[in-house]
Amino acid sequence: xxxxxxxxxxxxxxxxxxxxxxxxxxxxxxxxxxxxxxxxxxxxxxxxxxxxxxxxxxxxxxxxxxxxxxxxxxxxxxxxxxxxxxxxxxxxxxxxxxxxxxxxxxxxxxxxxxxxxxxxxxxxxxxxxxxxxxxxxxxxxxxxxxxxxxxxxxxxxxxxxxxxxxxxxxxxxxxxxxxxxxxxxxxxxxxxxxxxxxxxxxxxxxxxxxxxxxxxxxxxxxxxxxxxxxxxxx
Amino acid sequence: xxxxxxxxxxxxxxxxxxxxxxxxxxxxxxxxxxxxxxxxxxxxxxxxxxxxxxxxxxxxxxxxxxxxxxxxxxxxxxxxxxxxxxxxxxxxxxxxxxxxxxxxxxxxxxxxxxxxxxxxxxxxxxxxxxxxxxxxxxxxxxxxxxxxxxxxxxxxxxxxxxxxxxxxxxxxxxxxxxxxxxxxxxxxxxxxxxxxxxxxxxxxxxxxxxxxxxxxxxxxxxxxxxxxxxxxxxxxxxxxxxxxxxxxxxxxxxxxxxxxxxxxxxxxxxxxxxxxxxxxxxxxxxxxxxxxxxxxxxxxxxxxxxxxxxxxxxxxxxxxxxxxxxxxxxxxxxxxxxxxxxxxxxxxxxxxxxxxxxxxxxxxxxxxxxxxxxxxxxxxxxxxxxxxxxxxxxxxxxxxxxxxxxxxxxxxxxxxxxxxxxxxxxxxxxxxxxxxxxxxxxxxxxxxxxxxxxxxxxxxxxxxxxxxxxxxxxxxxxxxxxxxxxxxxxxxxxxxxxxxxxxxxxxxxxxxxxxxxxxxxxxxxx
Numbered sequence: 001x002x003x004x005x006x007x008x009x010x011x012x013x014x015x016x017x018x019x020x021x022x023x024x025x026x027x028x029x030x031x032x033x034x035x036x037x038x039x040x041x042x043x044x045x046x047x048x049x050x051x052x053x054x055x056x057x058x059x060x061x062x063x064x065x066x067x068x069x070x071x072x073x074x075x076x077x078x079x080x081x082x083x084x085x086x087x088x089x090x091x092x093x094x095x096x097x098x099x100x101x102x103x104x105x106x107x108x109x110x111x112x113x114x115x116x117x118x119x120x121x122x123x124x125x126x127x128x129x130x131x132x133x134x135x136x137x138x139x140x141x142x143x144x145x146x147x148x149x150x151x152x153x154x155x156x157x158x159x160x161x162x163x164x165x166x167x168x169x170x171x172x173x174x175x176x177x178x179x180x181x182x183x184x185x186x187x188x189x190x191x192x193x194x195x196x197x198x199x200x201x202x203x204x205x206x207x208x209x210x211x212x213x214x215x216x217x218x219x220x221x222x223x224x225x226x227x228x229x230x231x232x233x234x
Numbered sequence: 235x236x237x238x239x240x241x242x243x244x245x246x247x248x249x250x251x252x253x254x255x256x257x258x259x260x261x262x263x264x265x266x267x268x269x270x271x272x273x274x275x276x277x278x279x280x281x282x283x284x285x286x287x288x289x290x291x292x293x294x295x296x297x298x299x300x301x302x303x304x305x306x307x308x309x310x311x312x313x314x315x316x317x318x319x320x321x322x323x324x325x326x327x328x329x330x331x332x333x334x335x336x337x338x339x340x341x342x343x344x345x346x347x348x349x350x351x352x353x354x355x356x357x358x359x360x361x362x363x364x365x366x367x368x369x370x371x372x373x374x375x376x377x378x379x380x381x382x383x384x385x386x387x388x389x390x391x392x393x394x395x396x397x398x399x400x401x402x403x404x405x406x407x408x409x410x411x412x413x414x415x416x417x418x419x420x421x422x423x424x425x426x427x428x429x430x431x432x433x434x435x436x437x438x439x440x441x442x443x444x445x446x447x448x449x450x451x452x453x454x455x456x457x458x459x460x461x462x463x464x465x466x467x468x469x470x471x472x473x474x475x476x477x478x479x480x481x482x483x484x485x486x487x488x489x490x491x492x493x494x495x496x497x498x499x500x501x502x503x504x505x506x507x508x509x510x511x512x513x514x515x516x517x518x519x520x521x522x523x524x525x526x527x528x529x530x531x532x533x534x535x536x537x538x539x540x541x542x543x544x545x546x547x548x549x550x551x552x553x554x555x556x557x558x559x560x561x562x563x564x565x566x567x568x569x570x571x572x573x574x575x576x577x578x579x580x581x582x583x584x585x586x587x588x589x590x591x592x593x594x595x596x597x598x599x600x601x602x603x604x605x606x607x608x609x610x611x612x613x614x615x616x617x618x619x620x621x622x623x624x625x626x627x628x629x630x631x632x633x634x635x636x637x638x639x640x641x642x643x644x645x646x647x648x649x650x651x652x653x654x655x656x657x658x659x660x661x662x663x664x665x666x667x668x669x670x671x672x673x674x675x676x677x678x679x680x681x682x683x684x685x686x687x688x689x690x691x692x693x694x695x696x697x698x699x700x701x702x703x704x705x706x707x708x709x710x711x712x713x714x715x716x717x718x719x720x721x722x723x724x725x726x727x728x729x730x731x732x733x734x735x736x737x738x739x740x741x742x743x744x745x746x747x748x749x750x751x752x753x754x755x756x757x758x759x760x
Binding site: 054056057071074076081088089091103104146 | 245250349
């Protein structure tokens with residue numbers, strides 16, 4: 001583990017009306033890691049990711065992004081969040097979304113990056129299309145492009161491959177590998193074994209608690225995909 | 235930034251402003267100018283007609299010296315209570331993440347971008363304040379235009395003071411909401427703070443003081459009949475209202491993103507539901523926006539059901555006994571406001587006796603909830619071994635009984651304010667038929683199919699408005715009959731009884747009609 005983790009969660013907890021969605025969760029993620037975040041539905045994966053993105057406030061503990069509190073301007077500069085449900089402005093084209101987001105993050109000449117992302121994700125023809133005109137898979141790819149168009153030190157992706165065809169999945173894996181090679185940390189919430197295979201580390205959450213943190217050994221964490229009681233906890 | 239061209243430069247804030255300008259420009263370009271002009275034209279015609287009717291209905295005889303003295307002494311505090319209740323509502327809205335409803339994409343992309351959130355949110359907050367203040371000023375000026383005819387003081391004074399008061403009331407309410415949301419106040423302390431202000435203003439009313447900031451603002455509304463120190467107090471009220479809005483704007487960036495995301499999703503649904511006049515969904519979404527949920531533990535547990543009892547009646551009361559405090563307070567407040575409005579209308583503008591019914595109809599939309607739930611789940615209803623019509627008829631009993639309690643509350647308020655036992659007599663005579671009629675009106679509204687007239691929206695709008703008009707009439711008729719008898723020296727209570735009998739006839743026709751609607755729906759689905 002690096003001395004200065006990109007993400008550090010300590011005693012992180014979140015309650016909803018007495019229900020504990022996440023409890024005393026602690027984890028550190030270093031630069032260049034690709035972490036597969038696994039766990040059954042309702043385990044607390046999305047809660048953890050939204051807490052780290054600063055979209056939720058914790059009930060206890062906290063998250064730091066490059067040493068800054070989640071949600072602070074510095075943390076927002078370093079962190080890119082890809083939600084499970086794509087979100088778009090209804091009156092902007094996909095190209096305008098990308099230009100706008102790049103500008104909001106201070107990118108001065110984003111055009112080459114935008115062109116590249118659209119091309120590699122098969123969205124080139126849809127640059128001037130409105131989000132409402134896109135299929136589910138296209139919207140998901142546009143959302144991925146939006147997460148990648150801006151600079152970041154850590155990417156939090158909530159089930160990014162859902163609804164994508166095999167060539168698109170391949171393109172996304174390549175883009176994630178490039179980001180990782182450039183030193184970014186990636187946390188990918190998933191139910192897919194292929195993400196686990198590409199990961200350098202696996203973190204499993206079960207009933208809001210850290211249930212496994214170690215090598216992405218499919219046999220060790222297989223139970224956390226569907227049957228948590230079969231997994232071997234760390 | 236040149237949108238669509240692919241080249242961007244400058245700071246994130248500059249990018250934000252440029253994109254917002256571009257989006258506004260595009261929105262304006264897409265507007266159908268003729269359609270907008272037509273709407274303005276129609277609205278202006280209706281407004282002129284309404285003003286004409288109102289001007290004819292309002293008694294223009296100068297108010298008596300006693301009435302002016304009463305207004306001078308009690309007016310500011312009573313208006314202060316109303317302002318304080320508004321601030322309480324604003325604080326509660328703010329504690330639940332309001333009043334801003336931001337686009338989901340704005341939350342995801344702008345509020346997660348590395349730029350100050352206050353700078354991103356302040357324009358929307360200022361816009362909301364500006365629009366509300368303008369609307370309030372217009373309403374205040376219209377009221378001032380009628381008030382100066384009855385009270386001492388020049389037209390300019392009354393119109394200016396009431397326009398300023400009308401502008402500052404929404405500024406206060408929105409300022410309180412922005413303050414609570416930006417400072418992330420929890421609902422309980424925010425509610426307690428608002429209640430303390432209401433209690434302070436009520437103390438002013440009881441003891442004849444002018445100490446609460448809300449009462450000071452009330453001084454502004456009655457300034458033409460006040461003198462000396464009151465002008466300074468009114469100026470202090472104005473300063474406090476502006477300071478509240480300023481504080482709210484300063485802290486707007488502290489908004490909870492969790493609440494902003496929730497409101498973004500609900501506001502989009504709310505806009506759609508309102509556009510198709512789906513009042514039932516609007517009610518449900520508004521409750522979600524305010525995080526208004528039924529209590530897990532009822533206020534009171536009913537004794538175990540007896541075999542052969544009345545399960546539908548019991549189910550209705552089980553629903554009421556789980557109401558959250560905010561809903562109880564809202565319905566009670568609507569009852570009190572209806573009673574106060576009836577007293578004001580009786581002496582100032584008899585045509586306004588049709589307005590208490592509108593307030594009680596809004597209360598009825600909450601009170602008819604058990605029946606509306608049955609309507610919301612047709613499959614479950616159709617699986618029961620009873621005809622839907624009969625079931626719905628039985629479902630009217632509990633809401634009607636609860637509505638009767640609210641009507642009695644309105645009666646008690648009217649009696650307390652007017653100090654006239656005749657008000658109590660009218661209320662008691664009309665209570666049962668009016669409660670049944672209000673429950674029927676609310677039931678028609680809550681169970682209407684919003685898509686039945688989607689191809690003829692004008693007809694849909696008329697059908698949606700019908701229960702509201704009906705509620706206004708069934709409450710207004712006994713009151714208007716009584717007022718007419720009072721004016722012509724007849725028996726007020728006999729006239730009210732006649733009005734109540736008319737309402738009872740309406741109920742006798744409405745209940746079978748409502749039941750038959752459900753039987754017909756079931757027949758179609760089979």
